[in-house]
Amino acid sequence: xxxxxxxxxxxxxxxxxxxxxxxxxxxxxxxxxxxxxxxxxxxxxxxxxxxxxxxxxxxxxxxxxxxxxxxxxxxxxxxxxxxxxxxxxxxxxxxxxxxxxxxxxxxxxxxxxxxxxxxxxxxxxxxxxxxxxxxxxxxxxxxxxxxxxxxxxxxxxxxxxxxxxxxxxxxxxxxxxxxxxxxxxxxxxxxxxxxxxxxxxxxxxxxxxxxxxxxxxxxxxxxxxxxxxxxxxxxxxxxxxxxxxxxxxxxxxxxxxxxxxxxxxxxxxxxxxxxxxxxxxxxxxxxxxxxxxxxxxxxxxxxxxxxxxxxxxxxxxxxxxxxxxxxxxxxxxxxxxxxxxxxxxxxxxxxxxxxxxxxxxxxxxxxxxxxxxxxxxxxxxxxxxxxxxxxxxxxxxxxxxxxxxxxxxxxxxxxxxxxxxxxxxxxxxxxxxxxxxx
Amino acid sequence: xxxxxxxxxxxxxxxxxxxxxxxxxxxxxxxxxxxxxxxxxxxxxxxxxxxxxxxxxxxxxxxxxxxxxxxxxxxxxxxxxxxxxxxxxxxxxxxxxxxxxxxxxxxxxxxxxxxxxxxxxxxxxxxxxxxxxxxxxxxxxxxxxxxxxxxxxxxxxxxxxxxxxxxxxxxxxxxxxxxxxxxxxxxxxxxxxxxxxxxxxxxxxxxxxxxxxxxxxxxxxxxxxxxxxxxxxxxxxxxxxxxxxxxxxxxxxxxxxxxxxxxxxxxxxxxxxxxxxxxxxxxxxxxxxxxxxxxxxxxxxxxxxxxxxxxxxxxxxxxxxxxxxxxxxxxxxxxxxxxxxxxxxxxxxxxxxxxxxxxxxxxxxxxxxxxxxxxxxxxxxxxxxxxxxxxxxxxxxxxxxxxxxxxxxxxxxxxxxxxxxxx
Numbered sequence: 001x002x003x004x005x006x007x008x009x010x011x012x013x014x015x016x017x018x019x020x021x022x023x024x025x026x027x028x029x030x031x032x033x034x035x036x037x038x039x040x041x042x043x044x045x046x047x048x049x050x051x052x053x054x055x056x057x058x059x060x061x062x063x064x065x066x067x068x069x070x071x072x073x074x075x076x077x078x079x080x081x082x083x084x085x086x087x088x089x090x091x092x093x094x095x096x097x098x099x100x101x102x103x104x105x106x107x108x109x110x111x112x113x114x115x116x117x118x119x120x121x122x123x124x125x126x127x128x129x130x131x132x133x134x135x136x137x138x139x140x141x142x143x144x145x146x147x148x149x150x151x152x153x154x155x156x157x158x159x160x161x162x163x164x165x166x167x168x169x170x171x172x173x174x175x176x177x178x179x180x181x182x183x184x185x186x187x188x189x190x191x192x193x194x195x196x197x198x199x200x201x202x203x204x205x206x207x208x209x210x211x212x213x214x215x216x217x218x219x220x221x222x223x224x225x226x227x228x229x230x231x232x233x234x235x236x237x238x239x240x241x242x243x244x245x246x247x248x249x250x251x252x253x254x255x256x257x258x259x260x261x262x263x264x265x266x267x268x269x270x271x272x273x274x275x276x277x278x279x280x281x282x283x284x285x286x287x288x289x290x291x292x293x294x295x296x297x298x299x300x301x302x303x304x305x306x307x308x309x310x311x312x313x314x315x316x317x318x319x320x321x322x323x324x325x326x327x328x329x330x331x332x333x334x335x336x337x338x339x340x341x342x343x344x345x346x347x348x349x350x351x352x353x354x355x356x357x358x359x360x361x362x363x364x365x366x367x368x369x370x371x372x373x374x375x376x377x378x379x380x381x382x383x384x385x386x387x388x389x390x391x392x393x394x395x396x397x398x399x400x401x402x403x404x405x406x407x408x409x410x411x412x413x414x415x416x417x418x419x420x421x422x423x424x425x426x427x428x429x430x431x432x433x434x435x436x437x438x
Numbered sequence: 439x440x441x442x443x444x445x446x447x448x449x450x451x452x453x454x455x456x457x458x459x460x461x462x463x464x465x466x467x468x469x470x471x472x473x474x475x476x477x478x479x480x481x482x483x484x485x486x487x488x489x490x491x492x493x494x495x496x497x498x499x500x501x502x503x504x505x506x507x508x509x510x511x512x513x514x515x516x517x518x519x520x521x522x523x524x525x526x527x528x529x530x531x532x533x534x535x536x537x538x539x540x541x542x543x544x545x546x547x548x549x550x551x552x553x554x555x556x557x558x559x560x561x562x563x564x565x566x567x568x569x570x571x572x573x574x575x576x577x578x579x580x581x582x583x584x585x586x587x588x589x590x591x592x593x594x595x596x597x598x599x600x601x602x603x604x605x606x607x608x609x610x611x612x613x614x615x616x617x618x619x620x621x622x623x624x625x626x627x628x629x630x631x632x633x634x635x636x637x638x639x640x641x642x643x644x645x646x647x648x649x650x651x652x653x654x655x656x657x658x659x660x661x662x663x664x665x666x667x668x669x670x671x672x673x674x675x676x677x678x679x680x681x682x683x684x685x686x687x688x689x690x691x692x693x694x695x696x697x698x699x700x701x702x703x704x705x706x707x708x709x710x711x712x713x714x715x716x717x718x719x720x721x722x723x724x725x726x727x728x729x730x731x732x733x734x735x736x737x738x739x740x741x742x743x744x745x746x747x748x749x750x751x752x753x754x755x756x757x758x759x760x761x762x763x764x765x766x767x768x769x770x771x772x773x774x775x776x777x778x779x780x781x782x783x784x785x786x787x788x789x790x791x792x793x794x795x796x797x798x799x800x801x802x803x804x805x806x807x808x809x810x811x812x813x814x815x816x817x818x819x820x821x822x823x824x825x826x827x828x829x830x831x832x833x834x835x836x837x838x839x840x841x842x843x844x845x846x847x848x849x850x851x852x853x854x855x856x857x858x859x860x861x
Contacts, residue, residue: 038784038786060502
């Protein structure tokens, strides 16, 4: 067990799955509907290019073990991806059935069926390769590093993961909306993936603080940068330090890992229009807050969050204030936040003079982005950082010899499946590098 | 309003839909409920010396989530006393004088046949069906398909039945023969008023791969059963048409084998059935399926201008011919409709791996594949695998060659067009 024990009463435990799990009969029927296309768009839409028709056919024939093998061979994080992938915009969104105006195949739910079964039955598909004597340092214990480490182990390279937090799993453990996946499932995944053996995980150690890059280079033969993103971006408006105003990512982590009471919170405002904001509004509703408002500076069409998520949030009773920004927070008699002072914007996102209003809020979640961690490695000669992101080629190699990167720190914040794809690709590049091919 | 009434060798029914001799026609209660639901006739489950059945009697062939597209059974003839059966047939006929009740029979000796036929006729039944078809259990005792596979025995027993019966006699034929025609002709020589076909096909439906025992499993053993259900329809229709087109035969036929809806019934009627018998679909879904069968047949007759069933029976038989008479110069090619294509590439992989390698990726990069018309042999495979109705059409090509069949090529030296796809 690499994962840390979790509090069974943590706040996220009240959530039920938004998309339920299939029974065997349901999975068989849905799988049987798949057209088994050749060279299909669903596979192209998946960053890890899972052979989707093949894994689905194997479910239909009752070869669930083979199905899981097909999934994990392409994406070792297939279990969490089955739950957290925005399939509506990826594989399911590209299912050819959409063009027939027939409901698309529920690829995510089928993938969950096969991968859950693999976990339940403790099927293992991959073994570590013969020891090469080489070792790789991986920064961050999130999806990118896990995928990278697993692939490196298949090739026999030793791995040490350096994680500054006490919790491993990255955003899968601390950030995924609990109606998609709870932290215990992320912990299961860490244990399952690292079950290949030979991966040392060092928690509570931040590279650049407790250990220097020079030390890493002395200890290891290559470095994988998979440290993700930094803390929530702040609004920098008056009152932001009032109790009750939180960065959304911070708040979500607290909800996922600890007990939390929202007693006394009747109104919540979430600032932002991205996917973290959409998670936060749905989470606030799910935790029992009656009035949840998403405050976004653009209009509905401009929102960067997924429209299917917004549609679900609306069904759950969330409302939005479009074209408005928070310009300050007001305190109540108890000294905690009580309201958000808002400024209405015009179509060019300029303030409309005199058009202000106040939203009542005992809870405010600021979801306007996370800081980039590129600065951490900026001082290393050869590494290029662009808008806070570590620059790497398509295989994940940075400009510094022996340094590779993948996941949010490189792509600026995408999906788990992107991190999985980039981590795996980087492992292949690292292998080539370590064996003299690069 | 088209007239659906049917006449099969003198057995008349308000519509051509009969319950086949099988579990749904086991008792008066069932047959009467079936008549209430709309069935025009019923062939009572075979009477004979009552037998003892096994537990575990049915097995199913299920495919890709579609349950029981094929079905088999190892049940035998009636296990109820003859007295009860005859009383219920009498009651049913009293209550439903216009519906057809046919008594299926299977006994061994001439005396037994005489006795059981007399008692059957006394019930007021409209006809008899001689069960020369059952391919499991009873045939091991010299009855059922053991009779149907021997034209001489078939003819002899049929002649006894016709001698003793004052009502029409149908002979139910077994498909477990290499050619159905001699068996139909044997029944005709015996004096039958018609035949019904097909009975079930000898089969092993599946194997329990954990216990190493075929299904249906009776303890540690199994046996071959009779195969039926939707999957057997093509076999049944071939046998039906083979008899229907034979000049020497020319007897009414009651069609059986995988009929599950009005469309199947239409096909059987067009291939020469005067009535159609249904079992499996009723076993799986109940008597109520007949409502759609009647409506669908009526609507079909209306839209195709058939005012009577009689005018429709055998309408497709003249178009059933030998391969040697097919026009080798008739040419079709596949056309894909770009407005309907969803880009699944099922046609391309099927053609590439399973046919003649003449559907290729679109050179423009579009997802819709393209057909190489100069190589397309017009095999239909792409159209069969395409999930979108109407997307792939097989279109006739005027290649300038006069028609020529193989027979005409051999006998009259007609000219054949160049082969395609024979690269």
